[in-house]
Amino acid sequence: MVNIPEMHVAKGQSFGLVGNNGAGKTTFFRMILDLIRPTSGEVLSKGIAVNATEDWKYYTGSFLDESFLIDYLTPDEYFEFVASLHNYSAGDLQEFLNQFDDLFNDEIRGKKKYIRDLSKGNQKKVGIVAALMGNPEIILLDEPFANLDPTTQIRLKVILKKLKEEKDVTLMISSHDLNHVTEVCERIVLLEKGKVQKDIETNESTLKDLEDYFTA
Amino acid sequence: MIQELISQIWKQELRSPVWAKNLIANIFLGLAALMMLSYVLILGLASDKLVSEFLPERDPIEFINGLIFYYFLFEFFIRFFLQNVPILEIQPYLHLPIKKSKIIHFMLRKSQLSVFNLLAILLFLPFSILRIASDHGALSALGWIGTVFALSMSNHFLTMYVKKKLNDVPNLFIGLLGFFAAVIGLEYFEILSFSSLSSAAFGFVISQSWVVFPVVVLALGFYRLNFSFLFNNTYPEELATKKAQGKITGDFAFLKRFGRIGELIGLELKLILRHKRPRNTLIMSAVLLLYGLIFYTNDAYQEMQFIFVFAGVFITGIFFINYGQFLLSWESGYFDFILTRKVQFREYIEAKYWLFFAASTIAFVVSLAYGYFGWKILLINLVAYLFNIGFNVFAVMRIAMYSPKKIDLNKGAAFNYEGVGAAQFLIMIPIMILPYVLYAPLLLLGYEDLGLALTGLVGLVGFAFRNKLLNGLTKAFVANRYKTAASFRAQ
Numbered sequence: 001m002v003n004i005p006e007m008h009v010a011k012g013q014s015f016g017l018v019g020n021n022g023a024g025k026t027t028f029f030r031m032i033l034d035l036i037r038p039t040s041g042e043v044l045s046k047g048i049a050v051n052a053t054e055d056w057k058y059y060t061g062s063f064l065d066e067s068f069l070i071d072y073l074t075p076d077e078y079f080e081f082v083a084s085l086h087n088y089s090a091g092d093l094q095e096f097l098n099q100f101d102d103l104f105n106d107e108i109r110g111k112k113k114y115i116r117d118l119s120k121g122n123q124k125k126v127g128i129v130a131a132l133m134g135n136p137e138i139i140l141l142d143e144p145f146a147n148l149d150p151t152t153q154i155r156l157k158v159i160l161k162k163l164k165e166e167k168d169v170t171l172m173i174s175s176h177d178l179n180h181v182t183e184v185c186e187r188i189v190l191l192e193k194g195k196v197q198k199d200i201e202t203n204e205s206t207l208k209d210l211e212d213y214f215t216a
Numbered sequence: 217m218i219q220e221l222i223s224q225i226w227k228q229e230l231r232s233p234v235w236a237k238n239l240i241a242n243i244f245l246g247l248a249a250l251m252m253l254s255y256v257l258i259l260g261l262a263s264d265k266l267v268s269e270f271l272p273e274r275d276p277i278e279f280i281n282g283l284i285f286y287y288f289l290f291e292f293f294i295r296f297f298l299q300n301v302p303i304l305e306i307q308p309y310l311h312l313p314i315k316k317s318k319i320i321h322f323m324l325r326k327s328q329l330s331v332f333n334l335l336a337i338l339l340f341l342p343f344s345i346l347r348i349a350s351d352h353g354a355l356s357a358l359g360w361i362g363t364v365f366a367l368s369m370s371n372h373f374l375t376m377y378v379k380k381k382l383n384d385v386p387n388l389f390i391g392l393l394g395f396f397a398a399v400i401g402l403e404y405f406e407i408l409s410f411s412s413l414s415s416a417a418f419g420f421v422i423s424q425s426w427v428v429f430p431v432v433v434l435a436l437g438f439y440r441l442n443f444s445f446l447f448n449n450t451y452p453e454e455l456a457t458k459k460a461q462g463k464i465t466g467d468f469a470f471l472k473r474f475g476r477i478g479e480l481i482g483l484e485l486k487l488i489l490r491h492k493r494p495r496n497t498l499i500m501s502a503v504l505l506l507y508g509l510i511f512y513t514n515d516a517y518q519e520m521q522f523i524f525v526f527a528g529v530f531i532t533g534i535f536f537i538n539y540g541q542f543l544l545s546w547e548s549g550y551f552d553f554i555l556t557r558k559v560q561f562r563e564y565i566e567a568k569y570w571l572f573f574a575a576s577t578i579a580f581v582v583s584l585a586y587g588y589f590g591w592k593i594l595l596i597n598l599v600a601y602l603f604n605i606g607f608n609v610f611a612v613m614r615i616a617m618y619s620p621k622k623i624d625l626n627k628g629a630a631f632n633y634e635g636v637g638a639a640q641f642l643i644m645i646p647i648m649i650l651p652y653v654l655y656a657p658l659l660l661l662g663y664e665d666l667g668l669a670l671t672g673l674v675g676l677v678g679f680a681f682r683n684k685l686l687n688g689l690t691k692a693f694v695a696n697r698y699k700t701a702a703s704f705r706a707q
Contacts (some may be wrong), residue, residue: 085558
């Protein structure tokens, strides 16, 4: 379904994937995360095939959908568990989570509620923040802006931009929101029926181009 | 309209992924249900004969009439715990331009197509024809069976109502058990005999057939009660069983000392304790520790002690047999997390091994109490335990990795066969046969002790080489991971 002869994403690049439903965005991301085996070809991360070793896990943070959450834990327990995988101390975790107090809006931490009982938007916040844990060098997010309220969308954009500037993180996001994705990403790839239709550097006219493409 | 609804119900059944994927399990279940029903029918056909045979001094009609009360008590009990009333199924229709009353009537009538409604008919119809009709005439028989059936229907709708109303009450099970104990106690100590009351009441029904009409009205009344309750409470929040809020169990901080493996075990324990179905496997494991009492106290088994090896394997291994057969399926909801996170697959498999090891060890320690029945039993249990931790665990884990199926943890436990596939049938092989491969021939040749020693030794060797075996399991896991992930992702 996804047919990409060759594509490189440079370190520190912010990469945006757009396309209609069924274009193959999620499938593409799943292949990068070694969740689906490509019929042919391979995905190299830092020059090593992702299905050959587990090394990429140590520098890749990701959140695609709810199957990345353990829904019978409370958000706090989930963060603690993921933090333990990254060998965070309790203090490290506190410090890390404190950065996101604005984003959480007092609805996530210290609440006696399982993740499965949270709203879709709050679940997404938990998943995204957990993906940022452990100073990843690559971050993959599938439609991070969907289901979030406007305030959170804006805050999330700020966080992503800051990560890119301060930590030189490679960011890969897919989105149906052309505004957000052109604002955050330097490079936009447009997929249709599994094929790359456009691969462009973002500039002032990009948003207009994309809108024209999807109107036609 | 109704036809359309019926065809949709039909499609729902046929197209449900559980049905398609678990065809074997469904056929098996269907056969089991059919067998149970035919047993009930045979019991019904033979009831008249049985009473005259075993209680020649009692009048069969009087005796059966006395039992009817207890039958309905029993029926209520099994209906309460096993009968599923899918009230939430009406949800997708609520916003469509269909009269609400129509949907609810449809749902209530559909609920009557239940196996439990056949029980009373199969059990009592033969008796009414064979005995009551011949003694008192067809009209009396008709009135009697009509009353029984109408009561069964009342029971059906009463249970449905009670279940909706009381499901949130804590300790309901214990309360009901207490109620039944009280009823039986009153009967036993001859304070209040429900059976003679029941006998008198149904004797009256035989002589006065018109009684069937008020009982039918009673059944309709219960139907109406459900209807008006549902009509006024069709909000999804009210229909769904409320979840207990604000209670978060278990921390298992002590496990953190064991590093990442400890963390993973802690996670799995939370999974077990926070969901009904895995929790039930844990409770079952505790109950089955008593299994030995059946074997060790029964004189018949003293003659064939070889069967004690089987008992030992079961007692010390029941947790990983029961829970481990769905090894990966329990975590199907967040399997992508496991594949993409910083968990080494090896650690993940190893954590599961140590969890099963710990469970078996605890069971073995508890089973030491069986030493009361002789040192031989201790020895056999030790051998079984060693064989379990060194061999059977790995066999069960490996078989469970063979095309696992998705399990939705948030569904109930009763009659839930999600996740059952060919692997679950295969799993009995290592448990039943492998412990006997060395032991049985040596036993027949008269070297029983040698057979036990060798079987235990196999377990010890397996345990000593556990790292090699775990590596093998990890390899199998890695090789199957795409297929497993895809089947867990499928809705």
